Amino acid sequence: MTKTDSRFSQVQPWITFFGRILLGFVLLLAGYLKAKSPAQAQMAVRAYKLLPITIANLFGLSLPWLEIGAGVLLIVGIAVRYASVFGGALMFLFVLAISQAWARGLSIDCGCFGGGGQVAAGHTKYLQEILRDCGLTLTAIFLYLNPHGKFGIDKVEGLQRENSPDTKERDEQ
Amino acid sequence: MSSNKKSVKKNVDNTNRNLAIGMILFVVLVGAIFSVVSNKSNSHVSVPSAVSAADGYGIVFNKDAKVKVDLWEDFQCPNCRNFEAVAGNYITDLTRAGKIKTVFHPMTFIGPESILAAAAAACTVDDGKFLDMHLALYSNQPTKENSGSWTNSVLKLIASGAGATNKSVSSCIDSGKYVNWTKNVEADAAKQNVNATPTMFINGKLVDQAHYLNLDALKADFAAAGVK
Numbered sequence: 372m373t374k375t376d377s378r379f380s381q382v383q384p385w386i387t388f389f390g391r392i393l394l395g396f397v398l399l400l401a402g403y404l405k406a407k408s409p410a411q412a413q414m415a416v417r418a419y420k421l422l423p424i425t426i427a428n429l430f431g432l433s434l435p436w437l438e439i440g441a442g443v444l445l446i447v448g449i450a451v452r453y454a455s456v457f458g459g460a461l462m463f464l465f466v467l468a469i470s471q472a473w474a475r476g477l478s479i480d481c482g483c484f485g486g487g488g489q490v491a492a493g494h495t496k497y498l499q500e501i502l503r504d505c506g507l508t509l510t511a512i513f514l515y516l517n518p519h520g521k522f523g524i525d526k527v528e529g530l531q532r533e534n535s536p537d538t539k540e541r542d543e544q
Numbered sequence: 545m546s547s548n549k550k551s552v553k554k555n556v557d558n559t560n561r562n563l564a565i566g567m568i569l570f571v572v573l574v575g576a577i578f579s580v581v582s583n584k585s586n587s588h589v590s591v592p593s594a595v596s597a598a599d600g601y602g603i604v605f606n607k608d609a610k611v612k613v614d615l616w617e618d619f620q621c622p623n624c625r626n627f628e629a630v631a632g633n634y635i636t637d638l639t640r641a642g643k644i645k646t647v648f649h650p651m652t653f654i655g656p657e658s659i660l661a662a663a664a665a666a667c668t669v670d671d672g673k674f675l676d677m678h679l680a681l682y683s684n685q686p687t688k689e690n691s692g693s694w695t696n697s698v699l700k701l702i703a704s705g706a707g708a709t710n711k712s713v714s715s716c717i718d719s720g721k722y723v724n725w726t727k728n729v730e731a732d733a734a735k736q737n738v739n740a741t742p743t744m745f746i747n748g749k750l751v752d753q754a755h756y757l758n759l760d761a762l763k764a765d766f767a768a769a770g771v772k
């Protein structure tokens with residue numbers, strides 16, 4: 372992005388750090404709460420009426436663990452770029468899923484942090500959920516573009532690649 | 545900061561990093577597989593005699609009656625309590641009169657105390673007290689879910705209050721005999737796409753959401769299925 376802008380390069384590691392912590396803890400918490408009540412996690416996915424039942428149930432059972440994994444990677448700061456691509460794609464997927472539920476007039480809880488399934492009409496929180504996930508998608512995009520920040524393991528002692536254009540290409544291979 | 549690190553770039557050692565990534569992926573994989581396997585239905589669990597695997601491990605009354613009613617509920621769900629208050633007597637009377645085949649599916653997705661309550665209710669089945677226990681649980685539903693109100697000793701009191709006074713009932717509750725059976729019920733709910741409680745099917749037909757708290761509408765649904 373703006374390597375020449377020295378002010379940005381000073382602030383960026385901190386933004387990256389806080390972004391990692393934010394997205395990481397959201398994913399970790401969401402995953403933990405869902406992994407703890409697998410029956411409801413499956414129900415939450417089914418209630419979107421998007422996937423065939425078997426696939427929805429499988430998704431509901433495995434997604435929490437993927438979220439936990441991505442959350443841990445972001446918090447400790449390893450493979451930030453991969454984890455933020457995953458987290459961002461997930462958040463964007465949630466935005467789409469919640470929007471279609473809203474548009475189709477379903478009455479469901481997003482089930483993002485446990486819970487989920489049908490709720491009484493008028494008890495939906497679609498707008499808040501969409502705005503929150505949009506914010507998290509943007510956070511993930513920022514992390515993808517600026518994966519190196521404060522207190523990230525990736526950076527220590529040259530363990531991890533340099534944030535320069537040529538290694539960016541290597542990252543994506 | 546960016547520029548003085550360029551020198552290290554050529555000989556980066558990613559072994560530890562990759563090891564850490566590998567470990568995390570391993571945990572994710574094991575967790576996901578464990579989750580899928582442990583939420584599968586298990587045909588070896590102990591179940592009360594009235595439970596039928598063919599009916600999704602539900603508790604079956606009047607298995608030969610013509611009209612089949614499937615009732616999916618969670619003993620901790622507030623709407624199920626309201627439903628019980630509105631329609632509980634009606635459905636219980638039909639069941640006692642043998643007019644409908646009633647299949648109770650006590651779901652447990654709300655949490656640990658739902659599991660304890662469902663398992664305790666199953667313990668009263670063989671004593672013929674399930675319908676009373678069913679009512680008693682809703683009458684004693686805690687205001688807050690999983691607040692620690694429903695322990696096995698409390699559930700034993702509720703059971704004996706409902707007339708299930710046999711020693712076998714309390715030892716059944718204490719030993720958690722039917723705890724694993726509740727997973728089979730949940731696994732079937734997942735298969736049947738039940739996403740809310742209460743959910744009722746009359747002869748396989750989903751009862752309209754708006755009818756659960758409206759006894760007249762419910763009676764009309766039963767009448768339409770041929771229940772007099």
